[in-house]
Amino acid sequence: MASEHYVIIGNGAAANGAADILREGDPESRITLISREFFPFYNRHRLRFFISDEVSEDELVVRPPAHYREQGVRLRLGQEVQRVDLKEKILYLKHMEKVHYTRLLLCCGGWPRIPEVHYTYRQHFTVLKGLSHARAFREKLAGIKRVLMVGGDLISVKMTDTLLRMGKEVVFMVDRDSFWPLTLTDEMRAGFAERLTGHGAEVLVDDEITGIVEVKSGYEVMTRRKEKISCGLVGAFFGLVPKVEFLYSSGLDIDRGILVDDHLRSSDPDVYAAGDCAQIWNPELNNYWVSIGWENAGILGEVAARNMLGESATAGTPKDRALDYEGVKVNTSWWQIYD
Amino acid sequence: MTDRKHIDVTFRICGAAGDGSLAAGSFLNHAAARMGYHIMNIDLYPAEIRGFGKSVAHTRISDRPVQTPGELADCLVALNDPHAISELNTLAEGAVILYDSNPPNYVEEDEAVAGFVEPGMIGYGVPLGELSAIATKSARSRNIVSLGALAGIFRIPAEYLRDAIRARFSRKSAEIVEMNLRAFDLGHDYARTELVKADAIDFGERVPGARDDVAVVSGNDAVAKACLDAGVRLYAGYPITPATRIMEILAKELPKQGGVVVQTEDEISAIGHAIGGGFAGKRSLTATSGPGLSLMSEFLNLAVMAEVPVVVVNGQRGGPSTGLPTKTEQSDLNIAVFGGAGDSPRPVIAPADVTECYELTVKAFEVADAFQTPVIVLTDLFLGNRMEDITWPEGDSGRWGRYEDRLADPSDGEEYRRFEVTPDGVSPRSVPGTPGLYYPATGLEHDERGFPEYSPENHLRMTEKRYRKFDTLRALWPAPEPEGPDGDLEVGIISWGSTIGTAREALGHLNAGEARVGGFFPRLVWPLHNEALRAFSARSRVLIVAEGNHSGQLANVVESIVCREIIRVTEIPAGPISSRKIIEAAGGMSG
Amino acid sequence: MKKETGHSGVGGQASGYPFSDESPRISEHPQDLDYIRANIPCQWACPARTNIPGYISANYGEHFDASYLINRASNLLPGILGRICSRPCEDACRHGDPDLGEPVAICPLKRVAADHRLEKVPPEAQVFGRSGKTVGVVGAGPAGLAAAHSLSVFGHDVVVYEQFDHAGGMLWYGIPEFRLPSAVIEEEIGFIENLGVEFRFGERLGEDFTVPDLLERHDAAVVSAGCTRPYQLGIPGADLKGYYTGLDFMMRINRGETPEVGERIIVIGAGFTAFDCARSALRCGAKDVSICILAVEELLTVTREEVLEAKRENIRIESLLQSQEILGTDTIEGVRFARNRLGGVDEKGERITTPIEGSEFVLPADTVIAAIGQQPERDHSAIGLDREPVFDEAGTSDVEGLFITGDFLTGASTVIGSVGKAKQTATLVDEYLMGRTRRKSLVMIDPTEDTHRQRSWDFIERQEMPLLPMEDRLQGHSAEVELGLTPEQNLEESKRCYLCNLKYEIHIPDCIYCRWCIDQCPRECIGLAKDVKPTGGHLGADVEWTERWDEVAGIVIDNDRCIRCGICLRICPTRCIYVRLVNLVERYDVGEEVADGE
The missing domain is CATH 3.50.50.60 (FAD/NAD(P)-binding domain)
Incomplete structure (x- = not known):
């Protein structure tokens, strides 16, 4: 031995x-x-x-x-x-x-997942997994008012609360892939949206990014439904991949x-x-x-x-439920999604 | 370590033979000195004189005068991983390690320095080999790339380093210069763009005061230049570490001034030649180390007895016998002072730093001429090899004596008395062969004309005359100016030779607080200025003698003069003594 | 001391190369072919033995015409293969070995030559006179085209019978336009037509003619009818509306139809066809496309680029799925899957997947495309034979004058595999007709002074393929997604090639054992040899390595590990390191003399 x-x-x-x-x-x-x-x-x-x-x-x-x-x-x-x-x-x-x-x-x-459909924008995204990410996040956050969160996962909902508490404006674009690799029912997604809205976030559902331009004050994000979102930081929260x-x-x-x-x-x-x-x-x-x-x-x-x-x-x-966000409970086993 | 206001950084560039670690250190020294920083550099080799071993360029750079090379390094550059790993214990807390992040071949477990970088250290990986290949098509410029990276990380003004590289390769083709500058730039740019700075060392692109007249030289370089400037005509020697460098320089330079360098079959012959030169009225010297000095003992006695001026530079190293040929020590004081058979007085001079290596070697020739005596200059391996930034002292300052000064006049008509008993102990000389000024010069006790004479009266008279030179010398040579505060001292520190820098550093450190600590640092270590020494002792509650030998060779002498208990800081760490040892000793005593 | 070449003597050639006064420029020795296998892995991995270092060198000089011709001499369809080749060469590329980075973009470089060549029609090497023999080739797919081309070059009259109305086979019908534009296919097939090959369309073996018919009409027949019979899933529900096989689906699209696909598509399969179907379905208006695979993504054999592009187009890859039933009444509503476990490896080297009992679940779908491959329709009665003919590996049959080749012989493979196999078969057909071997693979060995390599090039990153922006992709099927490397990228990428056709050798009598080369070598490929035994060939040698200086008989470069960086060559103080260019080439034997095939 x-x-x-x-x-x-x-x-x-x-x-x-x-x-x-x-x-x-x-x-x-x-x-x-x-x-x-x-x-x-x-x-x-x-x-x-x-x-x-x-x-x-x-x-x-x-x-x-x-x-x-x-x-x-x-x-x-x-x-x-x-x-x-x-x-x-x-x-x-x-x-x-x-x-x-x-x-x-x-x-x-795991490592922050950037869905391949968003590859084009990956250099504009701020992600959060490790301390180095957190350092960068913190640095970028200084002096900005508005944050766009895209995706939707365990970290993002809690982070949104933190940002709101810090006095930032948060726009949350719930991706159709949110809580990947889980597939949420429409009902669950609506539940999330409602609660996020209740906390003061502006929630966009059924929308997607069609372009991101880096400008002096941060980013201008074009979406399919809304014309333009100006924000200082685009947080990408699409779950983690091993x-x-x-x-x-x-x-x-x-x-x-x-x-x-x-x-x-x-x-x-x-x-x-x-x-x-x-x-x-x-x-x-x-x-x-x-x-x-x-x-x-x-x-x-x-x-x-x-x-x-x-x-x-x-x-x-x-x-059973590793994620429980104010009553919205999601089963976290990957393969139960088809039940 | 660097604080916010001051730069004080110790680098260790470590590699195997052929990695160019010493060259990189040399570029760093020259550039820093040109910028107006003070440096102290010591290159470390393996114990074997030959072989594929480790070589380390150790350089301390500060914007204040540097007294010691620094004990622990703030930055380690690893050009060879296994060697660098063996250097990890020389690092200070929070030290920076620069390593090759992408060496070409895998090494076995625990053979990569990058594997040892832990929290508490700061590791910067730079693809040294890759960038080197890009710049110069080979891995041989990894040292230059690492230098560029250092400049980038610590914001050392790059142009000065580039100048140093240019100067070094100036004899090569323009292409080689360009390739090496490119290697430097790649390292610099990589550090600036790819590394995230995590350390606190910051030169801030600052140039404290550009100096064009600065020279970066070793103690041995300074001794050699002093010989040239003092008008030496004969060097005879047998190679020995660490004195060989002096011979190398003189072999190249002395013939240009009409002088002669003779490599003899051994040290006995070497000093024999030098005494011959001195006897003939030409300034002559030999340089050696402990084992050589032992062999020269009898010839030194002859020079004392026959009153022949000759200078012996002795670079001390670990002994006895061949001992530790590549490690420094201060253990030849006894043989220098007491190594003669009979009552054999000879002045012993020990410079403290590189500038003094120059000044006191010049002075040694003057003393030899003025007092018609052999003079021993005690340097050591550390002082001989270490590089400092100096400004060459002005040429003809305060020359005490020349051969011509006490030349007898043949027209006097009197019978020529070569060994005339005089109040100052010095007698009139003559150029051998001058008509009317013939005399026998012999090792036998002699009368004033030089003829053998063994009567006890004559022997006493002549011995007293020879010892009277010491009184004259003491009167001529200013007594050491005590350093530190006036008045009563809690601790008095006495030291000599290259340990003076260490003692001074300890002094500065101790006096930065409330302590009252003073220093007494004789350069003329034999004869000592006894009165001044006693006065210093009287002011000091506790007396410390710090030196690089085991038996306390100076301490023994001091003890016999001041007749009191002495705290001995006697260290033989195979390198320079750490000021920490003195601080601990003094701290313990001063309470 | 025995030298690597087995020859002794210094001096000789004008170049100063000390080895070669006796060594021939051209070798057929099997040991030398072995050397190629070990040392030019890309070329050996290519079923058509394309001289890859050769054409990349030409690319570096921007001699695109030459590069195209070097390609065409081996693989016939550089413009096509430069887009859709399965790239076995890149998997073998030494630059992709552990710790050496990414393989060279061999395939995209091929396309650069095709895209940027000046000569639109390559001059055809007519090395043989007309033989007066005729050969019938069945199928105008890659194998048929390659066979027809070779046989025509040999001087035979060739007739190609094709069941559909267009030449190209899978190239034309199976691969979507956005990966392979039809103009590229037309052009390269046109070059073959220009040789005088006759195409007869609408003629299907077994329906319009039989193998005996062919053998009556021609001196020999080559059947390269491909794999056209799709494998079926063998599960209930394949009769429902909305079920396609992959080939059927692709053929419809390539004929200009737009199949009804609904919103949710499940593609079952893991090959290029599955990915082509999934991406094409998106272009038919599908919203939600999944590719369901038996094993895991990591084991996919399609290129990584293909997987990434599919995902960027929002296609999901669902792993470890075993389809069990297609569900629905009239139209498809979903597929029931079981979860697979990954087991060991079967005798073909493929991973075994085992469905787990009780793990079933349903994925909803409107359309199911089963793209799990095709098999040849090799029924002997269907092609007019009274017994199953026996074939050997190269395609020779026990029926007089009948050869088969391509996927029809091997089962479904790749385009480059079919081309390579068909060329091999064509050489046998020619041998059958003419009584001797008239085309051979030979090793050419030339001393060279300049390696055309710089060490710094080893650190260049692989060039990324420029791509059509996502917003321009999905309207219709014809917008080509990969745009081809730019000329600037071509320069950078061709520098990356190690040029494994360079062979570094130390001339031991001049070596002073100073170790400089060993110390500076970045690959530890220079070692101490106790003994070097010639193998009989001109290139390889059996080296007995040692670590001990006291038994060293010479310092030897292991070309199998060497990355041809040239450091040893530049640093050697006695200049005892020499370089030879070693190329595997095809030569035509026209009788008295040997003519260049390129």
Whole structure:
């Protein structure tokens, strides 16, 4: 056991949950966390309070680097895995270093999704997932009055509340694809619109962007129905996609996310996945599901770690409603949409 | 470390042989000095003299005078990852690491410096190899690209660095100059457009005061130039680290002034040649290091006895024996002062910095001539190799003595007494072979005319005469001016040679607070100005002697003069002493 | 010390190249063909063996006529393939190897040559006199056209029988205009007609004539009737209104019809046809188009560009779906799917998908297009034979004078695959008619002084294809979406090619083992060799590598890893590194002498 080297890609809730279990269960092993972000493990769902200046960067930190030194966990921050060789069990990092693992846990999370139909406008969009996004968001927000939010997802509705509280005007264009990969019923969408309007946002439904021009004061957005929306920032909130491109060449089974069984084991017996990047088989549902959210991720990280240690833990059934926005409840399992 | 008002940044550019880390450091030194910054640079090599090892250019740049090279670096440039990883423990908190973000080949786990960048450090990845290939079609200009990146990140005025590059490649084709400037510009532009600045080091494109007369030179360079300016006619030597550089320069330059450089078969022969030159009335020297100085002991005694002017520059390194050939130390004071058999007085001079290497080497020749004695100049590897920005001192200042000054006049008609007993201990010289001024010069005790004479009366008279030169010298050479506040001191710090800079830095640091700390820094380390030393001691509640040897070689001498307890800061860290050690010692004492 | 070439002696040729005084310029040695396979991966991956480094070099010099001709000599249809080729070459391109970046845009560069050439009609190489033999070719698709072209060049009289009223086959009927404009097809087919090939339209094998008829009329027959019989889903509901097969749907559109599609379209299938159907359906006015695939997006074989463009046009790709029933009464209302699990790999190397019991659900739809491929209609009785003929891989049959080729032989493949196969078959037909092999693949080896490469070019990014803005795309079917690389992009993109047809070699007797090349090499492709054994060919060598200096017999460049950056060449202090140009070319054997095929 002493020769085990557990490598965890990611430094979020799932990754840290897993690292704790692995350290506890295998005190002699080497454990390495590799994260693209340079910032230590931080509280992602509080980013909007950072944007509104209610908390500082330091207050976002959940675990400082010293914690990992104490735990004997090697923390590699700001480092990117470029590809994985499953056969040789080597990770190839972007800065041209090889890292050998004996067991690999993928907690690489999600990344803001820009639907391909909006590709043309992607350089005009401001997105929000990590701290670097939040920093940029905050910077752009200074000195502007009006924000256009397009899309519609978990983050966007809460962010809208924050923006309104900050005294910004918010125009919310609910995309037909909102809450992707879920498909909302018209009734649900109307419910959202009503509540957003109630909070003071101007809500546009059944409309789409037909052009964006960058002007001195921000952006002028042309839409199909309304002539022109002037705003200082266009926030794009189309949900997250698992960041798994770097795994494509590995031969690992990937659909939207990394396909794993109930034990979170992927198509390679020594590779596991947990958190937002995993597409989990659930024998009860007879279907795949994807976890969304912090709490689930931590639990899944622990489950994966237990299985990596040789136990037999199951991911269980997803929580029914991960999203509950003032009574509008959305089931977050990806594959229940066709019921 | 840089604060808001002042620039004070220590760079370490680390690479393997052939990576050009030292060249990059040299460009940085020259450009910074031209801008009016003060620099101190020390190039570090592996312990082996030859081989494909690590080489590090260590440069401290400040807008205030620099006393030491700085202990911890604020910025590490990694041109070779495994070597750079071994340098990580030399970094200050929050240091910047510049590395090649896209090297051509994968390395094994833990062999990439980028893998070690953690919160608390700032890593900037620049595709050094790629940009180098674009600029010069090879990976050999990675050092220049990294220099451009440094300029971009820290906003160092680029034009001065470009000038330094131009000057370096001026003998090459215009195309090579252009390619290297392009490499610099690519690095600069990359840093400006692709990197997000996360550190606090900011030169702000500031040029504190452009200096055209500035020279960036090492202690050895300064010694060599001093020899040339002092009118040396003969250098004889046997190569040894760290003194070889002096011989290299003189071999090139001395013949142009009609002088002669002889590489002898060993150090004994080398000083023999130099004594011959001195005897013949021409300024002569040899330069060596500890092992060589040991071999020269007996010939030095001859020069004392026969009263022949000769200068020996001794670049100290770790000993005994061949010891640590590439590591600095200050452990040759004992042999310099006490290394003679019999009662063998010889002045020992130790410069503190590069400018003094020049001034005091010139002075050493003057003392040798004026007092007809061998003079030992003690530099060390660190002082000899370190580069500083200096302005060459004015030429003919305060020359004390020349050979001609005490020349006997053959027309006196009296019997010529070469070793005449005089009040100042100095006797009339003659050019050997001058009719009427013939005399025997021998290692045997002699009478005033030079003939062997062993009577106890004569021996005492002559020994006293030779030692009387010290009194004359003490009177002529101004006593050290104590540094720091007047009046009573909580701590008095005494130091010598290259450690003076360290001691001064400690002094500045300690006196920035409430403390009252003073410094006593003799350059003439033998004979010491005993009265001045005792006076300084009397003012100091606690006395510290800081030096780069283990046994406290100066401290022993000082102790015997001041007859009190001394706190010894004696360090042999294979490099310059850290001012932190002195501060800790003084802090502990002054409470 | 044995040298790589197996020859000894220094000096020789005027160029100063030390190896080649005895080595021939042209080689047929199988080891040299092996060298091409390992070292010029793009050319070997191309079923038609297009000389890709050769034409990209021409592109770099903006010699577009020459580039077009190099292409045409191998693949016949550069303008067409430059648009719709499945690009096996780009998958093989060394520039796309791990950590080396993106493959060279080989296919778009081909199109540049076609778009920007000055000569509208390429001069035809008539290297052979008329043979007096005639050959009947069935089908005017890519394979038929390629076979007809080759046979005509060999001097035979060729008649092409085509069931429809236009030549081109799948090119004409199966691929939408917005990907392949008809004018491009017409022009390149016109070049073949100009050779004197006779086309007879409206003649369908098995209906209007049989194979025995053909063999009676001609000295040989080549059947390249393609794959026209669509695979069916084999699920209930295929009889409902609103159900199409992919080929049927595309043929309707390419005939100018606008099929009724309703708002919601489900396309079942994962190939180019599925994507063509989905994108065409949008242009018929559909609002909501999904492509439902058995496995996952990552495993799709269509190009990434195709997937991205489909998505930009707002087409969804739904993965891991097994269709089970098309639902509706009279008209289609939806499709019932089961969720698939991804299993292992089958014997053909394809991923196994297994529907999960109890995971069924329904997706609503107005139209269902099943684009899951076609098979050849190879029923022996239908084509007038009394038994199933036996074919070998190259298309020779056990029926005297009968050959088959293209997709009819191999099952559904690609345009470039059909062209490549048909050329191979045509060479056999000619051999059958004339009694000897008159066309051969040969390796040409020439010393070169200049590599025409700069190291900095290795860092140029792949040029992005300029595209028609979205608002101009969806009106009708004819607006071509890809606009072709601009001449400026052509220059940048052609610089990216490593020119793998350059072979770097160290002349060991002149090497002083200074290591400079090894130290500076960005690919670790120069190594220490313990022994270098000649293989008998002129290019390859069996190298026994070593790490130990005390057993080094020479320093050798591994051309399989080499990216031809030229650093070693420039840095070598003794100039002991030499470069040869190695090209795989086709040569016609006209009897006494060998003529250039290009």
